[in-house]
Amino acid sequence: MPHDPSVRRTAFIEGARAFAPLIIAVIPFGLVFGIVAAGSDVGPWLGGAASVIIFAGAAQLATLQLIDAGAAGAVVIATALVINARHLMYSAALAPAFREFPRAARVALPYLLTDQAFAISIVQFDRVEEPVYRRWYFTGAGLGLWVTWQISTVTGIVVGAQVPASWSLDFAIPLMFVILLVPTVKGRPELIAAAVGAGIAVAAADAPYGLGLMIGAVSGIVAGVVALRAMR
């Protein structure tokens, strides 16, 4: 069974199919990133390359916003990596399944580890334990998102080059963050983390090197932890 090529094909297709319903939600993010990147200091070429190099929507959008605001390089990097820190949880949760994969897959596949690929795979890994199936299912879901992300980004870049600045399309970036924010506020500690993060980020907006976002974010995280402790 592990060497049966049809298992790989079946698993890959099933992974890609599980991702398919999410295409509708991913496309607008890629389009917005591309459109705004084309008109920003980052520019169309580096914007397009960022989708391959970083391959993480929220971090890419934040990077655009921070570079355009003139934040220091080190601060942009640190902020983007804090945004991507959630992948630590995904990596930890998937590690037991990935231990059964060949070394090359263990090195290459984490590149495709996203919110969506994680959410899809962790559910299916509960149902199917076969390592070959799991590896190709994850690859199908991960590549499905990767291809969708690259196509929608490039489309956005091409469209963005035609859009005049008076359309205020850069406003779509905070709108994207609003869409991502709402489902993360699952309870009162999360609400406190968000409120403190927002308030401090506004108060610290004039901080040097573009550190205001980081100061707000760290304050919000600390507030959430404190709130959770207080509730226990």
Add this chain to the structure above:
Amino acid sequence: MSDFGVVFAIGIGTYLIRLSFIGIVGDRTMPDWALVPLRFVAPAVLAALVAPAVLLHEGVLTVGPATNPRAIAALVALLIAWKTKNVGVVIAAGMVTVWALQAIF
């Protein structure tokens, strides 16, 4: 640092975060002191990204429809995002609100 250097460093860092437990730390459960703060990263960071971008206009806190239409449009988007998960609807509502306010005031 060049913009490319910044993007490249974020790419390498993000890959290493994704690789962390799978390829480096190994098959171990995450300790609570790391897990609890991670739970608040998304709401705190996202709120910190949104608030200054929509509440400040040229560095000044203002929420009037004429001085800062983005604040009101973001509030409209927030309420709609709370009710629907449709990304296109939320973006359209926010953008149309901004355009309408800009046209009126």
